[in-house]
Amino acid sequence: MSNSREEEWSNSTLDLFLDLGIGSRPGLRARIEEGLRDAIREGRLRAGARLPATRALARDLNVSRGTVVQAYAQLAAEGWIAGRRGSATAVVFDGEQGGGRPSLREPGAVRWRFDLRPGRPDASSFPRAEWLRALRRALVLAPDDVLGYGSAQGQLALRNELAGYLARARGLRVRADSLLVSTGFTQSLGLIARALEASGAASVAMEEPSMPLHRAIVRSCGLRLRPLGVDAEGLRVRELERWPAVDAVVLTPNRQHPTGVTLSPRRRSRLLGWARAHGSIVVEDDYDGEFRYEGHPIGPLQSLDPASVVYAGTVSKTLAPGLRLGWLALPERLRQAVVREKERADWQSGALEQLALAELLRSGAYDRHIRRMRLRYRRRRDLLLDALRSALPGVELAGTAAGLNLLVRLRDATLEAEILAAASSAGIGLEGLVAGGYYERSGPAGIIVGYAAVPEHCFRVAAEALVTLLARFLGRARSASA
C-alpha cells in the first residue's frame, strides 16, 4: 500500500497531464506548476497527498528532471507543497480557500471532513484519462446519426458489449435485444414501475429496510407498496402470502441494502416459484455486485429465470454516479412497455457516454478498473474491520463480506441519533437506519458506514476518526443487546 498514492497519480492526474500534451509543448515548467496549483486549489489533491518523485514524474511526462525540480521548487516557495530531505514532497495547502480561477465545485453542498456515507464509490479513483480517451474515440468514430434522435432502448454498440460483459462477469442470461440503457437505477425503477402500472399492476412489494427514494418512486407511479421483512436469509419471501395480490417484488438479493444479507438459495427458489405461480415480476437491483471479498459469488436471480426477473445494473458504484448510466435486462413480455416508458421519460440516454462505456468494456479498461477497485476496497474493509474489532470488541457488524459499506448494529434509535449528531459535529458523514428513513414503520437501529467514498490517501485517518467516535459510545457495553 506504500505506493498507493503514486499509483493513483499514474491513473488519473498524471494521465490528464499527458492528455494535455504537456510532454511535447513549450512552457513545460509553467504548465506543470499550473496543473498542480489547480489540482490543489480545486481539492483534487488535498493536504497530505504525496507527490511523485521528481525523477518518476520527469520520466512519465518525458521532460527533464530539472524541469520538474524547478516546478516543485516554485510551488514550495508559494507554499502549496513542501518536501524534506529523505521523505516525499507533499501537499501542505488545503484547497478551495486559495481563490484564483473559479472552482467547479458546487457550493452549498455539505463538505464532510470524512465522507463515510454509504453508496458512494471513490470518486478520486475515477479513471478520468481512460474515460476521456473513450469519449474521444466515440467522438471520432461515431457516424453523424449517433448525434441525432436514436434508439430509446440504447446504442446497439453498448448493448452488445454489455451483453457480453454481463454474461461473462455476472453470469446473466442476456442478449443485446433484451437490454435497455438507462441513466441509473433511479430511472430504471421508475421505468419498470410505470410499465407495470400501465399494464395493470397495482401493488409492488419492497424490502424493509430499503432506500426511501426507491419507495417514493414506486408510490409516485401510482402503485401500492407492500413492505416485506428481511432476516438472516434475506427477504422473508413467505410474507408475500400476507398480501392479496402482489404484481412485482423489488429487492437486492446479492447484498440486501443496507443490511448486507445475501438471499439464501432456498429463498431464491421460493421467490422464483412464487413469481412463476402468480405471473409476477421480480426486480433484481444488483447495485454493487461487482465487489465481493469473501465467500463464493452468488449468481444473479436473473440467470435462474430470465422470463420472470428484471435485472438492473449501474456504473454508479463501479465508475461514478455523476456519469448517469445504468441498464436493465428485461423479460420479453416487459420489453416493449419499458422501452416506451424510456421514450416518454427522456427519449434516450446520452449517445456519446453510451459509446464511451462501450469502448471501456471493449478495451477491457472497465474490467481492469473494477479489479483495481475491488482490491483497494477490500484493503479498506480489512483495515476498518480490524480497527473496529480491536477497539470495540463487542460491536455487532453486518454486511462485511462484500460491497462498499457495512452496518454497525445499535441498541436503539436514541443511541443512533447520538452517534449521528456527534459524527456530524466531527465532520464525519454517516447514515442511520432509523434516521435515514430506511423503514416504512420501524425497525432495529444501526449506523451504515460507507468506506469507499473517502479518497485513498486519507482513508486510514478517516477510519481512525470513526473508531474514536464510536468508542465514545460503544467502548464499554455491547453495541446491540436483545
Place this chain on the structure above:
Amino acid sequence: MSNSREEEWSNSTLDLFLDLGIGSRPGLRARIEEGLRDAIREGRLRAGARLPATRALARDLNVSRGTVVQAYAQLAAEGWIAGRRGSATAVVFDGEQGGGRPSLREPGAVRWRFDLRPGRPDASSFPRAEWLRALRRALVLAPDDVLGYGSAQGQLALRNELAGYLARARGLRVRADSLLVSTGFTQSLGLIARALEASGAASVAMEEPSMPLHRAIVRSCGLRLRPLGVDAEGLRVRELERWPAVDAVVLTPNRQHPTGVTLSPRRRSRLLGWARAHGSIVVEDDYDGEFRYEGHPIGPLQSLDPASVVYAGTVSKTLAPGLRLGWLALPERLRQAVVREKERADWQSGALEQLALAELLRSGAYDRHIRRMRLRYRRRRDLLLDALRSALPGVELAGTAAGLNLLVRLRDATLEAEILAAASSAGIGLEGLVAGGYYERSGPAGIIVGYAAVPEHCFRVAAEALVTLLARFLGRARSASA
C-alpha cells in the same frame, strides 16, 4: 456558398485530426489516410463530398504539402476518392459497404437518402472538436465531488452560464436559482406534468396540432388533455374558456410546431391575463427560438411574467439531440416540486456534459456555433423557398420565417398520404400533419419539411429531389384550396 464544404471541414473533421495530434507526431501520411478512410467508411464523408485542397489541408495540419498529396494519391489508388485536373478532389465511395473496423451506426434504423424530417439539426455540423475540448476541460478541472451524487437541479457552473446566456440571447428574466438542468424537452415536460399533478392539477391544455409524444407524456402523468386550436395569430386563447378548469397550458409561442405561426402580442397578453386570473401555469416550449431569419425576434412569454411561465429550452436543435441536455426556468412556486420530480426521475443529469456545456457557453463557442448554423440554415431555407416557389407557383407554404422546417399545406389527407408514400419510395424522409398524428381529432393536411438534417454538401440535391417529387402532385393545381 462555394466553400461551404471546406468550411465544414475546418469545423469538424479537421479539428478532430488536430485533436488526435496528427500535426505533431510521426506517421503523418498514414494517419491522414486512415482518418479519411474511416470518415468515408463510416459515412461521415459521403460520396460527392469535396476534400480540402492539398495546400489548404497541409497548412491547417501544419504538415508538408507533399504529405497530403501522397495521402490523397494513396486513397485515390484505393478507390475512395478521385480528383481531376482543375476541379476539387471528392469522395467517390459511399461508405458502410466497405467493412473493416466495425461501424458504430445503429442497424435497423431507416436510412433515408435525404432525411427531410422536421425537428432534426444538421448532425454533420456538430462541433465535435469543440465539444471534446470542453469535455476534456471539464474532466481536468472538475473536483472529485462532481463525479458523485450531485444536485438534482443541475451543476451550478452550468446554471450560472445558462442564466447569463438566456438573459442575453433570449431575453429571459432568470437567475441560476430558478433554472433546472434536464435531459431535453421530453424529460422537462414529464417533470412539469408530474409536479403539477402532484400539486393537485387535473387538466392541461395543449395546441392542436402538436407532437403526439408530448400529448402521450402529459396523459401518462394522469392529466386530462384539452386541445386548443391554432390560427394565424397562434393559439386560440379564447378556447380556454370552453373548459371548466385548466391548470396549465403547454404551447410553442415563438414558432408553433408544426405550423410555424408566432403567437400574436394580443394573444400573449390575453394568455398571461388568463393565467394570472386562474393561478394557472403557462409552459413555453422554446425548442428552436435561436433560429429566426426574418422579422423581429419576439421575446419569450417568460420575460413578461416569470411568475406564471415555465420556460423550456434545449440543445437538441442548436447542438445535437444525442447529447440529451435541456433546461427549465421555473417560477418559484413550482421550483421545489419540479426538482423533486427530477430527483425521482433520474437523480440528476450527467455531470460532465453539464460542465462541457457550461464551458461552451463560457468560451463563446456556443454563440459562435449558433451564429454559424443560423447563416447556414438561412441559406438552405432561401434555396428551398426559391426552388419550391419557382417550380410550384401555387404552393401554399407556412412557417418559413424561422426554425428548421416549413409546412407545405395540402388539400386533403389523401394527397398527403400519396406524397408520403412516393417520398418513402424515393428515399426521402418527410412527415405529414395527419399521418404524423399531430391532431387529437382531425385537421388540415400538410407535409412538414425539415431542411436542417441533410448534410450541407448534399442539401442542394435533396432540395431538387423534393421539388421534383412535389411537382408530380402539385405541379398544376394549387396545393391547398378552400
